[in-house]
Every structure is written in C-alpha cells, then in structure tokens.
Amino acid sequence: MDKTESTPHYDVIVIGAGATGAGTARDCAMRGLKVLLVERFDFTAGATGRNHGLLHSGARYAVTDHESAAECIRENMTLRKIASHCVEETGGLFVTLPDDDLGYQATFVESCHKAGINAEIIDPKDALRIEPAVNPDIIGAVKVPDGAVDPFRLTTANVIDAKRHGADILTYHEVTGLNMSQGRVTGVTLRDQRTGATRRMDADLVINTAGIWGHGICAMAGIKVNMFPAKGALLIFGHRVNNVVINRCRKPADADILVPGDTISLIGTTSSRVPYEECDNMEVTPQEVDILLREGCQIAPSLAYTRILRAYAGVRPLVAADNDPSGRSISRGIVCLDHATRDGVEGFITITGGKLMTYRLMAEWATDLACKKLGRTAECRTATTRLPGSETTDSDAPVSHGKRHIIELGADQKAALGRHGTMTADIEFADSNDALVCECEEVSVGEIRYAIRELHAHNLVNLRRRTRLGMGTCQGCLCACRAASILGNELGDRRQALTDLCSFLNERWKGMLPVAWGQTLVEAQFSSWLYQGVCxxxxxxxxxxRKADRTSAECDQMQQSVK
Amino acid sequence: MIYDTIIIGGGLSGLVAGVKLASAKKRVAIITSGQSALHFLSGSIGLLSAVDGEPVSDPIASLEKLPENHPYNKIGAGRISSMAGEAADILKAAGIVVDGNAGETRYRLTPLGAWEPTWLVMDGIASCPHPSKCPWRKATVVNFHGYLDFFPEYVADGLREAGIEAECHEVKLPELVRLRKSCSEMRAASIAKILRGEVLRKLAIELNALGGDSEVLLLPAVIGLKSMQETEELQAMVKKTIRYVPVIPMSVAGVRAQSMLRNYFEKLGGTYFLGDSVSRGNFSDGRLESVHTANLGETVLEADDFILATGSFFSQGLVAKPDAIVEPVFGLDVDQTAERTERYDKNFFAPQRYMRFGVETDKEFRVSRGGKTVANLRAIGSILSGADPLKEGSGAGIALLSAVCVARKLITLN
Incomplete structure (x- = not known):
C-alpha cells in the first residue's frame, strides 16, 4: 500500500482540476513550463460542476462589486471567442417585479456602464417579446450581454489543451501531503484512489487551485487561509423554459437567476454558510427546494408546473473577509497568495476566490506569479488562443454559427458537434457507432467510446460530465445500462462496470430525491423497477x-455506517 | 350504458378481473388509456421472492411473515394457492403459456446476467428451477448488430456462473441496419415489427449458420408483438432450441400478453373502451353510482360495481405532490407518510417507503373516501397499499391474485 516510487521533476504541480486548475495547467504549459495537474476525483467534481453555468455579463455584481463586474465582462467577451463551443450567446434580462424597487434600476444601469457592461433599459413589453417565459407583470427590464457556458466542456477543453502543450494529467489522485524541505514546498505526495498506492512528485512550485478544499491543502503546509464555505443550491427543470437568462433587478438574493443550458433551465441559488467538513457532501434541504421554487415562479410563473429534474448544491470558495452570515456582501474577487511573502513558505501559491467566469484570469494571475518566481518571462496567450473544440479556420465566425446549417449530419453527430465543437472530427460514427446510448441527449456509442479513450472517462459519472449522458429527462434510467455495458467491455472489467452502474444510479437518485414528486417520482420508480426488477x-x-468511483451518496452512507 | 361491473384500468389486474367476470357471463367494461405497466413486464410474474430482505424459497409457506395490511393477507393465506392456480389458468385460457407453479420458485435470466427468482415465466423466456439445475451444457447468446438494449456478454457471464459454457455471436440483418438510420428506433417494439415473414426466414438462416455445439440459442426477447406466431415460426425453422432473454422495455412479451388478454376479454363479450379515461365519479349514499369519461362527455357509465385498477405512480394511478400523495380519479384515501423527507431512503437500492403507498382498502379491497368506505368500489393491483412489490417480487402476483379475489367476490355477490 505504501510503496513509494520516484518520478520526474516538474516545474509546476497544479492541485485541483476544476476550471481554474485546468486553466492554470493550460497557461503554464503554453508558457513552456513542465506541468502536472492532479485531481483527487474527476475534472469539475467540485464547484465548477455545481453552479448555474451562467456566462455572467458582470451586471449582477455591478452595484456591489465594481472590480468583479469589470473582470466579468472582460472575461465574458474573451470566452465567447476562445471557447465558442462551450458558450451559448443567449443574452440576458434584469427584470423588476411589482414588489421590487424600480428606483434600483437607474443605479444598476449606471453601475453597469461604469464597469463597461452594455446595459440597455427596454420596455417591459419588449422584454416579454424577447423572452415569453418571463413574468408578464414585470414593471422594468434591462438587457445585458449574459449567456450560458458549459463548465464541463470548458474544463475538458482546457485539460486537452494543457495536454497538447505537454502537461501530464492525473485524475483520481489525492494529495495526501505537501513535501516540505527547509521551509519550502518541494512537491506533493499522492495517493492513487484506485490502487491505494502512494508516490511523491517533485516540483519547483506547487499551485493550489483546489477551491474550497484549498483550505485543507494550505493546512498541510501549516498555513491558515480562512475559507468561507457558502453553499448554493439549484434546481434543474426538465426543458428549456427560457431562452434568455432572466435575472431579478435587485440586490443579489436567493433564487434570482434563471439560466437556460442545453436542454434544460436552472434556477438558483440559495446562499448559506456550511461547516468546512460538510463540503464533500452537499444535500439540498426541503426548505431550499421550497425557496427556489417560490422565488423562481416569481421570475417565470410556468416553473410552477414544469417538471423538476433534480436539485444539487455547490460550495463557493470565498475567502472570509467579515462576519456576514449570508456570504453575499463579501467580494467574489480573486485572491492570489504567494505564501513566501505571506507566510514565509517558499514554492507554494494559492489562487482562490473568483468564480467560473474569471477562471482564465485567475489562471493568468497564478501563472504570472509562477513565472516570476521561476524566473521565466513568457507572455500569457490564453486570452487570444482558441481552445480545442473552438478552433476554426474561418477567423471570426464561431463554430456555433456554422453548425446550424449542417443538416446532412445525423442527430447524434449534430449533438456531438454542439458538445465537442471541432474535436468532433475525432469521433467515430461509422458502422454501429451511430447507435444512440442516451436518447434524451443524443449521445452515440462513438461519442461514449471517444470520451472513454480520449477524455479521461473511467466511470459513468465521468461520462456524464463529458457527454451529458443521463442528464436529460430520464436521468439515466434508460441509458445507464447501455453505457455501463460499453464501459465494461472497453475497460475489460464487466463486474466492476455493474458496480459503477449502481453507483451512478445512486448519484442520480441523490439529485432526484429532494424533488421526487410528479413525473420525477414516476421516473425514479421506473428506474428502480427496471434495474432491480427486470435486470x-x-x-x-x-x-x-472503488474509492475513486464512490458517489457522494455512498460516501454519506459509509459515514453513517461508521457512526 | 349500464354494466354489472366497470373496471377502470386495463393493465394486468384489470384485464384478468375483466376476463374472469366476463367468463361468468357478467356485463363488464374496461376503460383504459391503452398503456399499462404490462408494456414494461419482465417476462415473468413473481408471487413472493423475499420478505424483509430475506429470500424465500416457498412463497406460500412465507405468507405468514407479511404485515397484516398486506394484500395477500386480505386475500387470505389459505386461498392464495388455489387463486394462483386459477390466475395461471386464466392466462393460459387467453393463450399465454406460462411455466411454474405457486409452491416453488423459478429463476429467470436477466439482461444483465443475473438469475431473478420468480413464479410464472412466460413461454420461451429463459428460466430454470434453479441456476444449478439448468438443462443446458452450452449456450450461444445471439444479439443483433447495433442493438444496445441487450447485453450478451453479461448474459454469457450469468450463464458461466451457473456452470454453463457460453459464447456470444452477432447477427447482421440489413433490415435492422435501416432501422438504425433514425437512431432511436432500434428498440424492442420496432424490431419486433420488422422480424416477421421474410426477415424472420433470413434470421433463421443466419441462426442455423452459426453452427457450434451449443444446445440452445439465447435471443433478446424482441419477437412476436401480437401473438406467439412469429416465435413458433422461427423455432420451426431453426434446428436448435431458442430461448429469449428480456431486454430494456418496451417489453414485447408484455405488449403481447396485454394484446392476448384484451382479445380474449372481447371474445368473451367484454366491452373495451380504448383510449379513454375516467374523469370523475358520481357518489351517493356511500356508493359510486356512475362515472364520467374524457371521451363520452356528459354521457355517464353506470354499474353495480366498480373496480379501480389504475396502477401505481408509474401508471398515474397514484400521483405524488410535494405535500401529499393523491389518488387522482376519485380522491380516495391514501396510505402514506406525512413528511416528504420520510418517503424516501437515500440509498437507491434500499427499500423505499413510497413503494408501499397506495389506496386504503378494507378486507374486501373496498376503498374509502373521506374516511368512509365506498361499498361498491374495489381496488386491485399495484394501486393497493401495504406491499413493496419490488423488494418482495410480488407486484405481478398481487395484480393477478387481487383481481381473481375481487372478481370471485363479485360473482358470488350477485
């Protein structure tokens, strides 16, 4: 178990493969550094995969946090270019409801303009024409350049580009300790979650991009960073209720953003402080569901009779600044810590705070600091170099515009093009690879095989994040066994694939349970019956x-059995 | 229109009750949307395979361990055996051939290669008295190229676990490749519509060409949507014995069973209102006098007795709301847990309390409304409370036996 083996020397080890970690690995690799990206579970397993998927215009922060707002709008415009296959240019509205103060609108628009956000007051009637799902009783509306971004695709694209530039990637490897020598971090000790084997990895510099879990990484070096774990819960609805992002034009509060994404819509979030120990297993409470639904219906009344697919929650990695119990008044700003100057520990950087929207900027800051510390002088090119999937020979036309005209493709190929952009060329559709595994999201055998072979997908949850398998209305009921069978044959371990299937079904159920009524309960009952009865x-x-494949639901059960 | 009995719901329990009443020369009508849980049947009918998580080998002997309000206890342990026999006879009379008897458990092979304990297994579905007593030495598992709802390697694994040699083969039929051109069409019911006539003959040639020394060919259960004609034809053309393994629904065996029961019911003189649903009832003096349906408008349907066989959540016989479980047709009293958090277990594979929810009934399966028993409205099948059909393996058994029990009662009453 404790066999320790020696390994190559890296310039930089990046801890945590959320958007920020993947982005940092990409930036470092593009600047010629030898990089290793390590992740204890899967890409996007933390906060990156548990948010709105909102391409913020920054308008939400304009009044309360000018700096964040300005960063947001700049990155918004950058992502539209470099990650066009992950972005949907939906546009956004900030609406004022009869109970809200219309006077806030003027302050809001003025703050937006100061931050460089194109905010335009429009007639509420026009807002209804732009977005018929919005509450018809609105008394004010402002148009902003919000959009939707797929955090799974975005992170995967960054990982792939990091690899193309020579980075090494290790998923399911947990950092169990920071290697220290004479007050300096010299690398990390990793445990392979699948085999249990541990090994040391040496590097000149370690960058901590572990989000809320970065608190624990810092503690390994005896450093205290006061993280502020703020839980945010969201609900996913069964279809696209809206095509334009709808925000409430008031000071940020619970459940005031409705975002369309792929085949669904999302309402969120709540905000509540949670103990650090609970960050690994967020559960959505009935009270949170009720708040989200009640407030959501104010923005879009049809939510009251729209099927809710599931509920989930993420943890914002905010750095505690004051004693605000809601976690809202503190800045979403980026915190970049050089622990040499802050704590006297050389060779160690933490980049945290921020948000999905600013992941690239955070990566740039961290890499700038890394280069400075390592005495390198390379320029950052991530803001102008398109990500894999978004490369196009036609210099300015985003892929998303071209793809709508490709009518000769099958449904599965069109769907794959939406998900993988130009990388779709690497997917095999010939022979029976065109057979659909997931009918809700049109994921084919070829796409599943591609994800297993090329995108670090080892289990069904990984496949879901890479392809949207099981994210649609059936919540994996029909496709999970098909995908498990392919996985079992591809990986050569059919029994383990069945275990993984059970694990996946538990993970799907965890999100359905808080909203298990109406059609959602029907689907759950059908799933139970299909898998436990027919199969x-x-x-x-x-x-x-395997520990590596455990879902949070199973971790939870194990904790309970230990108690 | 006046009937002796109106049955609401045309799934397994509704159809069996209808057949039994019609056989006794009663004027019976079934009102049904046409879809039912039968369309998702596994190909076998369980009676009782586990109690409180403990597997049972003799279902009849284990009835006493069930809770008091369990449907089987309302039927009466002493009558289960004879009713099970009668239920099997009803299926046979409709042309549905089944293997098995109530006193012993049979094992059905699942698409993932597990051996699932059950009671009656429909004709042709691969099963045996016990995995260790399988009659085959070697089996060939055959799948259609590009068909994803059947898992041949897993089925082969299950066979090997039972000590049977197994090999997998794929058959390529051009007619099925065409089907896949609209990807989501490669599903059981669509395949069954193609596998007939000339295509069936081509399949037989392919199967005969496989050769090898296995005694049995295991195929996905995707043949014979309306009757046993195609499976019989195929067997007549193929040298080796053919057995079928259930697939991901739609269940061809289930659709066929429903179709055969319906035909038999109509042959016996029953009236079948297809594509209709009961919208509300007219109650008077603790009795249901008549019902309105979606299609008939103001015309009411009257009967001496009514049977509610609308199924569980899955069939919309029960509807879950955030704060309560309701019976949507008549607003009947429902056995349920008050708090929504108490309905569910976090572990998907643990017993789920919501599975036990259903309409409250007295010992004669009469329902209640606002706390008062409705004298002539009885519930049967999976809308009943008190059982965990999934964990007990009792769903189809309860459907059959409660149907026979209530039909017997109505025949002797009038």
Missing amino acids: GLDPKVLPAV
Whole structure:
C-alpha cells in the first residue's frame, strides 16, 4: 500500500482540476513550463460542476462589486471567442417585479456602464417579446450581454489543451501531503484512489487551485487561509423554459437567476454558510427546494408546473473577509497568495476566490506569479488562443454559427458537434457507432467510446460530465445500462462496470430525491423497477465500489455506517 | 350504458378481473388509456421472492411473515394457492403459456446476467428451477448488430456462473441496419415489427449458420408483438432450441400478453373502451353510482360495481405532490407518510417507503373516501397499499391474485 516510487521533476504541480486548475495547467504549459495537474476525483467534481453555468455579463455584481463586474465582462467577451463551443450567446434580462424597487434600476444601469457592461433599459413589453417565459407583470427590464457556458466542456477543453502543450494529467489522485524541505514546498505526495498506492512528485512550485478544499491543502503546509464555505443550491427543470437568462433587478438574493443550458433551465441559488467538513457532501434541504421554487415562479410563473429534474448544491470558495452570515456582501474577487511573502513558505501559491467566469484570469494571475518566481518571462496567450473544440479556420465566425446549417449530419453527430465543437472530427460514427446510448441527449456509442479513450472517462459519472449522458429527462434510467455495458467491455472489467452502474444510479437518485414528486417520482420508480426488477441488479452481490468511483451518496452512507 | 361491473384500468389486474367476470357471463367494461405497466413486464410474474430482505424459497409457506395490511393477507393465506392456480389458468385460457407453479420458485435470466427468482415465466423466456439445475451444457447468446438494449456478454457471464459454457455471436440483418438510420428506433417494439415473414426466414438462416455445439440459442426477447406466431415460426425453422432473454422495455412479451388478454376479454363479450379515461365519479349514499369519461362527455357509465385498477405512480394511478400523495380519479384515501423527507431512503437500492403507498382498502379491497368506505368500489393491483412489490417480487402476483379475489367476490355477490 505504501510503496513509494520516484518520478520526474516538474516545474509546476497544479492541485485541483476544476476550471481554474485546468486553466492554470493550460497557461503554464503554453508558457513552456513542465506541468502536472492532479485531481483527487474527476475534472469539475467540485464547484465548477455545481453552479448555474451562467456566462455572467458582470451586471449582477455591478452595484456591489465594481472590480468583479469589470473582470466579468472582460472575461465574458474573451470566452465567447476562445471557447465558442462551450458558450451559448443567449443574452440576458434584469427584470423588476411589482414588489421590487424600480428606483434600483437607474443605479444598476449606471453601475453597469461604469464597469463597461452594455446595459440597455427596454420596455417591459419588449422584454416579454424577447423572452415569453418571463413574468408578464414585470414593471422594468434591462438587457445585458449574459449567456450560458458549459463548465464541463470548458474544463475538458482546457485539460486537452494543457495536454497538447505537454502537461501530464492525473485524475483520481489525492494529495495526501505537501513535501516540505527547509521551509519550502518541494512537491506533493499522492495517493492513487484506485490502487491505494502512494508516490511523491517533485516540483519547483506547487499551485493550489483546489477551491474550497484549498483550505485543507494550505493546512498541510501549516498555513491558515480562512475559507468561507457558502453553499448554493439549484434546481434543474426538465426543458428549456427560457431562452434568455432572466435575472431579478435587485440586490443579489436567493433564487434570482434563471439560466437556460442545453436542454434544460436552472434556477438558483440559495446562499448559506456550511461547516468546512460538510463540503464533500452537499444535500439540498426541503426548505431550499421550497425557496427556489417560490422565488423562481416569481421570475417565470410556468416553473410552477414544469417538471423538476433534480436539485444539487455547490460550495463557493470565498475567502472570509467579515462576519456576514449570508456570504453575499463579501467580494467574489480573486485572491492570489504567494505564501513566501505571506507566510514565509517558499514554492507554494494559492489562487482562490473568483468564480467560473474569471477562471482564465485567475489562471493568468497564478501563472504570472509562477513565472516570476521561476524566473521565466513568457507572455500569457490564453486570452487570444482558441481552445480545442473552438478552433476554426474561418477567423471570426464561431463554430456555433456554422453548425446550424449542417443538416446532412445525423442527430447524434449534430449533438456531438454542439458538445465537442471541432474535436468532433475525432469521433467515430461509422458502422454501429451511430447507435444512440442516451436518447434524451443524443449521445452515440462513438461519442461514449471517444470520451472513454480520449477524455479521461473511467466511470459513468465521468461520462456524464463529458457527454451529458443521463442528464436529460430520464436521468439515466434508460441509458445507464447501455453505457455501463460499453464501459465494461472497453475497460475489460464487466463486474466492476455493474458496480459503477449502481453507483451512478445512486448519484442520480441523490439529485432526484429532494424533488421526487410528479413525473420525477414516476421516473425514479421506473428506474428502480427496471434495474432491480427486470435486470436483477443487486449491489450486494457485486464487487465493492472503488474509492475513486464512490458517489457522494455512498460516501454519506459509509459515514453513517461508521457512526 | 349500464354494466354489472366497470373496471377502470386495463393493465394486468384489470384485464384478468375483466376476463374472469366476463367468463361468468357478467356485463363488464374496461376503460383504459391503452398503456399499462404490462408494456414494461419482465417476462415473468413473481408471487413472493423475499420478505424483509430475506429470500424465500416457498412463497406460500412465507405468507405468514407479511404485515397484516398486506394484500395477500386480505386475500387470505389459505386461498392464495388455489387463486394462483386459477390466475395461471386464466392466462393460459387467453393463450399465454406460462411455466411454474405457486409452491416453488423459478429463476429467470436477466439482461444483465443475473438469475431473478420468480413464479410464472412466460413461454420461451429463459428460466430454470434453479441456476444449478439448468438443462443446458452450452449456450450461444445471439444479439443483433447495433442493438444496445441487450447485453450478451453479461448474459454469457450469468450463464458461466451457473456452470454453463457460453459464447456470444452477432447477427447482421440489413433490415435492422435501416432501422438504425433514425437512431432511436432500434428498440424492442420496432424490431419486433420488422422480424416477421421474410426477415424472420433470413434470421433463421443466419441462426442455423452459426453452427457450434451449443444446445440452445439465447435471443433478446424482441419477437412476436401480437401473438406467439412469429416465435413458433422461427423455432420451426431453426434446428436448435431458442430461448429469449428480456431486454430494456418496451417489453414485447408484455405488449403481447396485454394484446392476448384484451382479445380474449372481447371474445368473451367484454366491452373495451380504448383510449379513454375516467374523469370523475358520481357518489351517493356511500356508493359510486356512475362515472364520467374524457371521451363520452356528459354521457355517464353506470354499474353495480366498480373496480379501480389504475396502477401505481408509474401508471398515474397514484400521483405524488410535494405535500401529499393523491389518488387522482376519485380522491380516495391514501396510505402514506406525512413528511416528504420520510418517503424516501437515500440509498437507491434500499427499500423505499413510497413503494408501499397506495389506496386504503378494507378486507374486501373496498376503498374509502373521506374516511368512509365506498361499498361498491374495489381496488386491485399495484394501486393497493401495504406491499413493496419490488423488494418482495410480488407486484405481478398481487395484480393477478387481487383481481381473481375481487372478481370471485363479485360473482358470488350477485
């Protein structure tokens, strides 16, 4: 178990493969540094995969946090170019409801303009024409350049580009310790979550991009960074209720943003302080569901009778600044810490705070600091170099515009093009690879195989994040066994794939449980019946779940059984 | 229109009750949307395979361990055996051939290669008295190229676990490749519509050409949507014995069973209102006098007795709201847990309390409304409370036996 082996020397080890970690690995690699990106679970397993998927215009922060707002709008414009296959240019509205103060609108628009955000007051009637789902009783509306961004695709694209520039990637490797020598961080000790083996990795510099879990990474070096774990819960609806992002034009509060994304819409978020120990297993409470639904219906009344697919929650990695219990008045700003100057620990950087929208900027700051510390002088090119999937020979036309005209493609190929952009060229559709695994999201056998072979997908949850498998209305009910069968054959371990199937079904159920009524309960009952009845699937007779493949629901059960 | 009995719901329990009543020369009508949980049947009918998580080998002997309000206890343990026999006879009379008897458990092979304990297994579906007593030495698992709802390697694994040699083969039929051109069409029911006549003959040639020394060919259960004609034809053309393994629904065996029961019901003189649903009832003096349907407008349907067989959540016989579970047709009293957090277990594979929810009934399966028993409205099948059909493996058994029990009662009453 404790076999320790020696390994190559890196310039930089990046800890945590959320958007920021993936972006930092990409930036470092593009500047010629030898990089290793390590992640204890899967890409986007933390806050990156648990948010709105909102391409913020920055308008939301304009009044309360000018700096964040200005950063947001700059990155917004950058991402539209470099990550066009991850971005949907939906536009956004800030609407004033009869109960809200219309006077806020003027302050809001003025602050937007100061931050460089193109905010335009429009007639509420026009707002209804732009977005028919919006509450018809609105008394004010402002148009802003919001959009939708797919955080899974965005992170994967950054990882792929990092690899193309020579970076090494290790998922399911947990940092169990920082290697220290004479007050200096010299690398990390990793545990392979699949085999249990540990090994040391040496580097001149370690960059901590572990989000809220960065608190624990710092503690390994005896450094205290007061993270502020602020939980945010969201609900996913069964179809695209709206095509334009709808925000409430008031000071940021619970459940005031409705974002369309792919086949669904999302309402969120709540905000509440949670103990650091609970960050690994966020559960959505009935109270949170009720708040989200009540407030959501104010923005778009049809939510009251729209099926809710699931509920989930993420943890914002805010750095505690004051004692605000809601976590809203503190800045979403970026915190970049050089622990040499702050704490006297050389070779260690933490980049945190910020948000999905500013992941690239955070990566740039961290890499700038890294280069400075390592005495390198390379320029940052991430703001102008398109990500894999968004490369196009036609210099300024984003892929998303061209793809709508490709009518000769099959549904599966069109869907794959939407997800992987120009990388779709690497997917095999010939022979029976065009057979659909996931009908809701039109994921084909070829796309599943591509994700397993090229995108670090080792289990069904990974496949979901890479392809949207099981994210649609059936919540994996019909596609999970098809995908498990392909996975079992591709990885050569069919029994383990069945264990993984159980794990995946538990993970889907976890999100359905808080909203298990109406059609969602029907779907859950059907799933239970299909898998436990027709298929006779019984986790008790299968191999144990590997730690690496455990869902949070299973971690939770294990904790309970330990208690 | 006046009937002796109106049955609301045309799934397994509604159809079996209808057939039994019609056989006794009763004027019976079934009102149904046409879809039912039968369309998702596994190909086998369980009676009781586990109680409180403990597997049972003799279902009849284990009835006493069930809770008091369990439907089987309302039927009466002493009558289960004879009713099970009668239920099987009703299926046979409709042309549905089944293997098995109530006193012993059979094992059905699942698409993931598990051996699922059950009671009656429909004709042709691969099963045996016990995995260790399988009659085959070697089996060939055959799949259609590009068909994803059947997992041949897993089925082969399940066979090997039972000590049977197994090999997998794929058959390529051009007619099915065409089907895949609209990707989501490569599903059981669509395939069944193609596998007939000339295509069936081509399949037989492919199967005969496989050769090898196995005694049995295991195919996905995607043949014979309306009757047993195609499976019989195929067997007649193929040298080796063919057995079928259930697939991801739609279940061809289930659709066929529903179709055969419906035909038999109509042959017996029953009236089948297809594509209709009951919208509300007229109650008077603790009785249901008549019902309105979506299609008939102001015309009411009257009957001496009514049977509610609308199924569980899955069939919309029960509807879950955030704060309560309701029976949507008549607003009947429902057995349920008050708090929504108490309905569910976090572990998907643990017993779920919501599975036990259903309409409250007295010992004769009469429902209640506002706390008062409705004298002539009885519930049967999976809308009943008190059982965990999934964990007990009792869903189809309860559907059949409660149907026979209530039909018997109505025949003796009038």
